[in-house]
Each structure stands twice: as C-alpha cells, then as structure tokens.
Amino acid sequence: MNKKVVLTGNQAISRGFWEAGGVVASSYPGSPTVEILESLKNYPEVYCEWGTNEKVAFEVAMGGSFAGARSMVSMKHVGINIAADPFMTFTQIKTKGGFILVVGDDPGLTSSQNEQDSRFWAKYANIPVFEPSNPQEAKDFVKIGLNVSERFNTPVLLKMTSRLCHCRGIVELSDREEKEIEGFVAEQSRYCMLPPHANKQQYFMKERIEKLKVFNNELDLNTLDEVEGSDTLIVSSGMPYECLKELNVKASILKLAMVWPLPIEKIKNLSNKYRQIIVIEELMPYIEEALKINEIEVKGKEYFSFTGELTIDEIRKGLEKLDIISKTDVNETDVEPEEIPSRTPMLCSGCPHRPIFHILKMANATVMGDIGCYSLGILEPFEVHKTNISMGASLGNALGVAVAQNRSGKKKPIVATIGDGTFFHSGMTGMLQLAKTKENITVIVMDNRTTAMTGGQETFTTGDYFKDRDSYSISIPEVLKAFGIEDVTIVDQFKYKETKEAIHAAMKREGLSVIVTTRPCALNFKIKQPHFYVDENICISCRSCIRTNCPPISMKQYPGKDKKNSYINPDMCVGCSVCSQVCPVGAIKRSSEANS
Missing domain, CATH: 3.30.70.20 (Alpha-Beta Plaits)
Structure with missing residues (x-):
C-alpha cells in the first residue's frame, strides 16, 4: 500500500501502532493525546479501552506486553505522575512484547496545570526517547520504537507535544504486519520485582543503556543537514526543528530522532568541525546539559526561552542574539499577524455545573477545586474555586485546610467540588480519607455522566443514560455509603431552590456532608427542552x-x-x-x- 493521506499527529500514532501489529492499547483521556485512543477504535484488530486512571491504563498495556503482545499506553505529561509507580518498576523488567509509552507534553500550558518536560522521566527510568517532528515521523517512530523495545527489552517513550499531536501532515500508509503472540510464560525472576531479583536488574538496566548509546550513535534517523562553509552546528529535534527549517538558517543542523540516550560520540566528532554548537529545544535544557556533562561546549537556554513553545519567531529572536541571522535576513514583505481577540472559556449552554457555582458564589463559600470542566469555576464571573492543583486534590486539600484553620481558631465551613470522572480517577481514596472526619466539610460530586472536558468519554456512570450500550454503571451514592459515609444527599441542580437549600444546610452541619448532583452534560447527551x-x-x-x-x-x-x-x-x-x-x-x- 502506497496510499498517502493527511493525518494529525495523534492519528498517525494510531496508524503506526496498527501497522506494527499492535494489539493492546490503553489510555486515560487528557489533552493533547485523547485522539490517539479515539482513532484506534477504527482498527478492530486492536483492543483499546480507557483506563480508570493513567496508572491502571499503564498496567493494562504492561500486561499485554507480559503476554508478548505489542502494546501501547498514551497520556498527557502529568499522567506520568500518576503512572510512575508501575512505570519505574516496569523499566527494570526485560520487556517481552514491544511497549510504547506515548506522552503529550504541553509547552505553553495550552490545557494543563503545569509544563513539565517528560524527557527527564526517561533519563530517570533508563529508557530511550524518540521525538518525532511531523505526523509521518510520528507514525514511523511508533513502529521503530516497538522494534527497539523488543530488541533491547525496554519500554520506549515517544515524546509528543500539543502542536504535534494536533497538526496535520501527509502520511504514507502501509499494510499491517501481524506479530505472533507467545502468551504469558511464568518466570518469577523476570516479573517479580522483589529482592534479590530487582537488585540484579539494576545491572541489566545499566548494560541496556550502554547498548542504546552505541545504537543511537549509528542510527540513521539522526540526520545532518550540512551547510558548506558554516562554522555553526545547531542541534535540535521535534517541532523546534521544523520551525528552524522555516528560517533557512545558514548553519548546519543535526536533527535528533532519538534524544535519549544521546549519540555523544557522533556529536563529539562533529564538534571538532565547528566553531560553535547551539542547542534549540523546548522547555528544559535536557540535551544542552547532557552535552556539557560530556565536555561538549554548547550554547542554549541563555538565548532561547525555558518556557512556552519555541515558535518560528522565538527561534528567530534567539538566533539574532547569537548573530546567526540578522533582522535584514527577514523578508521585508512579511506582514505582522493581527492580534487574535482573546476568548474567555466558558461553560456550555445548559451546563449543569452553572447553578452549583452560582449558589456557592452567592454563599461566599471557601471552595477547593479540582480538574475537569468545572475548573472553569475559577474564572469570571464565578471565581468560586480557590485551589486547582491535580486530579482528586480537592478532597485532601479540603481536609488539610479545615484542620489547620480549626487548630488556629479560624474555623469555617469548607467545600470541595469533584466530577464523576475525577472521582473514579483519584477521588475515591480521598473520600475514604474524609469518611470519618469531624471537620465541617461539604463535598459536591458533580456527576454529569461523562469526562466532558476531553470530549465526552465514558465514565462509570455513563451507562445510566446510554442503555443501548454495553456500559457498566456504578451508583456514586452507593459507593459513598459503602465507605461508611452516611450524610449523602442527591439533588437535581436544575431544581435551583431545593439544591440551594441542600448546600446551605450541608455547610452548616458538622462532619462530612456529601451532595451528589445528577444532571448530565447537556452537550454530550444533546439535551434540549423548549427555550x-x-x-x-x-x-x-x-x-x-x-x-x-x-x-x-x-x-x-x-x-x-x-x-x-x-x-x-x-x-x-x-x-x-x-x-x-x-x-x-x-x-x-x-x-x-x-x-x-
């Protein structure tokens, strides 16, 4: 098959996994990688399913690899924080079926609460990192990464970014190559990471990373665009490389495909030919610091931003400071783009969260917020959420604030909000912590039956509304009561007066009070009544x-x-x-x- 189509970076990853004979794929919805699993639903040969959270999703893919199947797990950058427990032990195991961890970083904080650089996880875990720069490479690197995974018995991290996940490019398609699945073979020394087995694996990881260094020095995917007579070598990768090429810089460029472990010997040999070496990379000085440690003199973050995307303009400014290009090199016909009017994000028409925020604002409540559509409660005109940290954090935060204020004589009611998707992701453990508290805490579980912010993926309560689907459904009030929480009130928040009375009453009661709202997402469930x-x-x-x-x-x-x-x-x-x-x-x- 030589057909060429236009795909997003996410779609290209899905296609690459299918072509490579991938079998097990799992994920937790989080921008910018949501579309990967959504696209995989078009390939019946691949089992794909949303995990309860990133840790569970990782473990499902890990199990597929144990059985010899090519497996993939995808998540946004903060998802690795949740999956870190199995991840950091899995790296010690000699990987059987090829395993790809696809991570979507978010330079510029397009849809995230922080801006971490996922490359450092791979360094920490002693595994290789591939970083594509366009959708074609995204597809190809999945296939190459799975081969590397099986050749070196290692998980492989594929680093994407928001722009690369969502950009479109021409991608050449290939046929699927089926891979035989041996099945799980019991081998305790391989899969049971307790001493003394785990102790031995430290040496295995050290040997593996040394072999990967040799491999990367010979990897032809690392390409050198030489400019005759240039005394400058620029080292780059990913989307910054694509932006750099737009500038037609009169300097040689080494584009890295595998950014860890670095091809140090290759770069050392090249450094002897150039007066200066410049590293252009997004976020942290990952490549720059590694080269300096290996006594290769380079310039980098003093000229290029440590935060946000490295756009064409940002790279141009840095190169001007370095006298690599001058302002006269810029085409005088270039037109400054018009400033795009800002648009404040807002909840949809008929959003069931809106009456809750209106009630809390009027009550002047102290509210601990969480991650989801309801994070918009931070913004005008509501401005009710006073914290927004991580999935499920509202519950623990509420307890900590309540205890501290009570001890200091500044006691007042504390409210926490959490959605159904977040409740199942990482809220249940927090609810168990709160179950027997004596502090005055009101938790509002806003069950809109969907993971709305990332496109309406199913949660464990969605089945209540899609009876025609084979959907598993759980009652959140029953789960709470199983935890021993007795003060649980169910409300229809579109019955405004009743909901207001329930919230005000709960805030006056000592101990834990939980209110579960029941209106579903108006957008996902296409709800419309006479206007x-x-x-x-x-x-x-x-x-x-x-x-x-x-x-x-x-x-x-x-x-x-x-x-x-x-x-x-x-x-x-x-x-x-x-x-x-x-x-x-x-x-x-x-x-x-x-x-x-």
Whole structure:
C-alpha cells in the first residue's frame, strides 16, 4: 500500500501502532493525546479501552506486553505522575512484547496545570526517547520504537507535544504486519520485582543503556543537514526543528530522532568541525546539559526561552542574539499577524455545573477545586474555586485546610467540588480519607455522566443514560455509603431552590456532608427542552439571570424601552430553567407555556 493521506499527529500514532501489529492499547483521556485512543477504535484488530486512571491504563498495556503482545499506553505529561509507580518498576523488567509509552507534553500550558518536560522521566527510568517532528515521523517512530523495545527489552517513550499531536501532515500508509503472540510464560525472576531479583536488574538496566548509546550513535534517523562553509552546528529535534527549517538558517543542523540516550560520540566528532554548537529545544535544557556533562561546549537556554513553545519567531529572536541571522535576513514583505481577540472559556449552554457555582458564589463559600470542566469555576464571573492543583486534590486539600484553620481558631465551613470522572480517577481514596472526619466539610460530586472536558468519554456512570450500550454503571451514592459515609444527599441542580437549600444546610452541619448532583452534560447527551424568553415588560434589569453566566443570556435594548433588559437567544437556550428560577419577578418564561 502506497496510499498517502493527511493525518494529525495523534492519528498517525494510531496508524503506526496498527501497522506494527499492535494489539493492546490503553489510555486515560487528557489533552493533547485523547485522539490517539479515539482513532484506534477504527482498527478492530486492536483492543483499546480507557483506563480508570493513567496508572491502571499503564498496567493494562504492561500486561499485554507480559503476554508478548505489542502494546501501547498514551497520556498527557502529568499522567506520568500518576503512572510512575508501575512505570519505574516496569523499566527494570526485560520487556517481552514491544511497549510504547506515548506522552503529550504541553509547552505553553495550552490545557494543563503545569509544563513539565517528560524527557527527564526517561533519563530517570533508563529508557530511550524518540521525538518525532511531523505526523509521518510520528507514525514511523511508533513502529521503530516497538522494534527497539523488543530488541533491547525496554519500554520506549515517544515524546509528543500539543502542536504535534494536533497538526496535520501527509502520511504514507502501509499494510499491517501481524506479530505472533507467545502468551504469558511464568518466570518469577523476570516479573517479580522483589529482592534479590530487582537488585540484579539494576545491572541489566545499566548494560541496556550502554547498548542504546552505541545504537543511537549509528542510527540513521539522526540526520545532518550540512551547510558548506558554516562554522555553526545547531542541534535540535521535534517541532523546534521544523520551525528552524522555516528560517533557512545558514548553519548546519543535526536533527535528533532519538534524544535519549544521546549519540555523544557522533556529536563529539562533529564538534571538532565547528566553531560553535547551539542547542534549540523546548522547555528544559535536557540535551544542552547532557552535552556539557560530556565536555561538549554548547550554547542554549541563555538565548532561547525555558518556557512556552519555541515558535518560528522565538527561534528567530534567539538566533539574532547569537548573530546567526540578522533582522535584514527577514523578508521585508512579511506582514505582522493581527492580534487574535482573546476568548474567555466558558461553560456550555445548559451546563449543569452553572447553578452549583452560582449558589456557592452567592454563599461566599471557601471552595477547593479540582480538574475537569468545572475548573472553569475559577474564572469570571464565578471565581468560586480557590485551589486547582491535580486530579482528586480537592478532597485532601479540603481536609488539610479545615484542620489547620480549626487548630488556629479560624474555623469555617469548607467545600470541595469533584466530577464523576475525577472521582473514579483519584477521588475515591480521598473520600475514604474524609469518611470519618469531624471537620465541617461539604463535598459536591458533580456527576454529569461523562469526562466532558476531553470530549465526552465514558465514565462509570455513563451507562445510566446510554442503555443501548454495553456500559457498566456504578451508583456514586452507593459507593459513598459503602465507605461508611452516611450524610449523602442527591439533588437535581436544575431544581435551583431545593439544591440551594441542600448546600446551605450541608455547610452548616458538622462532619462530612456529601451532595451528589445528577444532571448530565447537556452537550454530550444533546439535551434540549423548549427555550425560555424574557418578558421585557416585567423585567426590572436587575441582572440576576446574567450572573448565572449562561451564554444565551445578554442585555438588549428593546423598542420603546429607555434602558436595556435581559434577552435570551432562543437558538442557544437548551431550556435548563435556572435563569427563570433566579429571576425575582417572574419575567423569564418557557416558550411552550406562551404557546399553550
């Protein structure tokens, strides 16, 4: 097959895994790598499933490798933090079936709470890292990585970035190559990492990394673009290399495909031919520091940013400082791009989180936030979340804050919010910690039946709404009661008054109170009721409805009116009714009532 198609980086990874005879793939949804598993659903030969969290997803793929099947796990960069426990022991094991760990880093914090550099995990774990620079390489490097994994009995990390995951490029397709699966063969010295077995594996890892160094020095994927007469060598990889090529720099460029362990001997030999060596890499000075440790004099982060994406403009600025290019080299016809108007992210029309945030804001509650769509509760106009750290952190944070404030004589009610996806990911252990607390803590579990922020993937409560699917469904209230938590209240948050009373009452009670909200995601479940409208003759322009921050609601100058009144866009309204319930004068009415 020589067919060429346009694929995103994520789609190319999926295709590469399929072509390489991949069998087991798992993941936890997190931008920018969500599309990898979604795309794999198109390949029936591959078993693919969302894990409860990244640790479980890693362990599923690891089990596939134990049985001799080519396996892959994908996650965003912070997901490695969750998967680190099995990851750091799995690296000691002589890998059987090829194993690829695909990680999506997020330079510039497009959709993340931090900006960590995943290359350091591979160095820490003594495994190789491949870093593609375009979708074709993303596909190819998956296949090469699986071969390297089996040849050297090692997991392989494939490092992607947000831009590379989502960019599109021409990719040449190939047929699938089936690989025989031997099955699991019991071998305790290989798979049981307890002393003395694990002690011996330290030597295996040391020998393996030395062999990988030799391999990388001979790897033809590391390409050298030589410029005759140049006294400068630029070492780069990934997307920065693609941006660098756009500048047509009059310098030789060494593009690395495998960025750990580095081809030190190759670079040392090249260094003798050049007056200066420059490293251009995103985020931390990973390559730069490794070269300096090996007594190769290089320049890098003093000229290029340690944070954010290294765009063409950012690389140009650094090269200008180094006198590699001058401002006169820039095409005078280049036009400065117009500034793109900023758009504050907001919850969707009919989002069931909105009434909860409105109630908490009006109550002036101290709220510990968590990761998900409801993270938008940090932003205007709600600004209710006072913390946003990591998956499930709201629960432990709430307990710590409550205890500290109580001991200091500054006791006050503490509220924590968490979604259903996050509850199952890493919230249940936090709930167990809270189960018998005497502190005044209210936890609101906002069960909207989906992992909404990453595209509507299923959670363990989704089956309640998709009866036609073979979906496993769990009752969160029953789970909480099994933990020994007795104060559990179930509310329909679109019944605004009842929900408000339940939250206020819970905040007044000592000990742990849990409220579980039941309205599903309006977007994922395509929920739409007859829309509401404003009777401008009754509206008093108090803006109570505006404060719910629902996208269809705005202020409008009606004909014959001296001041603006509220207006609801009927095409956007999904009929959730919250605005009508907060209106103090009954000016907001359902359209079906007007027609009856």
